[in-house]
Amino acid sequence: MTEPAEKPRKSWFKSSPLAHGLMLGLFSLVTAGLLAWADQATEAPIAARGADDLAASLAQVLPASLYDNSPATDMRTVTDAAAGPVSVHIAAKAGTVTGTAFELTGYGYSGAIRVLIGVAPDGSLLGVRVLSHAETPGLGDKIEVAKTDWIEGFTGRSLSDPTPDGWKVKRDGGIFDQFSGATITPRAVVGTIRRGLEFFARNQAALTAPLAN
Incomplete structure (x- = not known):
């Protein structure tokens, strides 16, 4: 009689609450970094646009x-x-x-x-x-x-x-x-x-x- 195949064991990384917390923390860190980069990349163009809008408004009065x-x-x-x-x-x-x-x-x-x-x-x-x-x-x-x-x-x-x-x-x-x-x-x-x-x-x-x- 053939013995039943042994069920694969879940890895510690997949089953551990600590691992899930680490993954969530890493995801949050990457997301925050991307948001910070996007904010920094758009800060100068937004400021320049604001200055242009102000100058245009002042020119009318x-x-x-x-x-x-x-x-x-x-x-x-x-x-x-x-x-x-x-x-x-x-x-x-x-x-x-x-x-x-x-x-x-x-x-x-x-x-x-x-x-x-x-x-x-x-x-x-x-x-x-x-x-x-x-x-x-x-x-x-x-x-x-x-x-x-x-x-x-x-x-x-x-x-x-x-x-x-x-x-x-x-x-x-x-x-x-x-x-x-x-x-x-x-x-x-x-x-x-x-x-x-x-x-x-x-x-x-x-x-x-x-x-x-």
């Missing part, structure tokens, strides 16, 4: 003819009683400040609206752009310069043009158009721009002081 410095890197931080700490980009020619640009956030129908505001030393608007928002496509997104020219209508305005009572949408008694079916969004943008002009007025001396050589 600070005309290039106004400065011979780098507003993207020449900055001042102003701590304001109402707005809190605000980082301000400074445009200057031969050390004399010719413009400022800063970001404030308003809240529309669907959430935060980031607004970049360019202001001349006399307190008039050099330009305004919406950097990001989550407003309804086809309605609230008309605040984008790519959709309509509504945002460009603020250039040249100031706290005295119109008077403070005019810094509202027409539905609220002001001079600025609202959108059909969407009043909350333009109301938020108008209010944010007015807050920006008020911030500048409160801190005008600090913001327009000459740049250090």
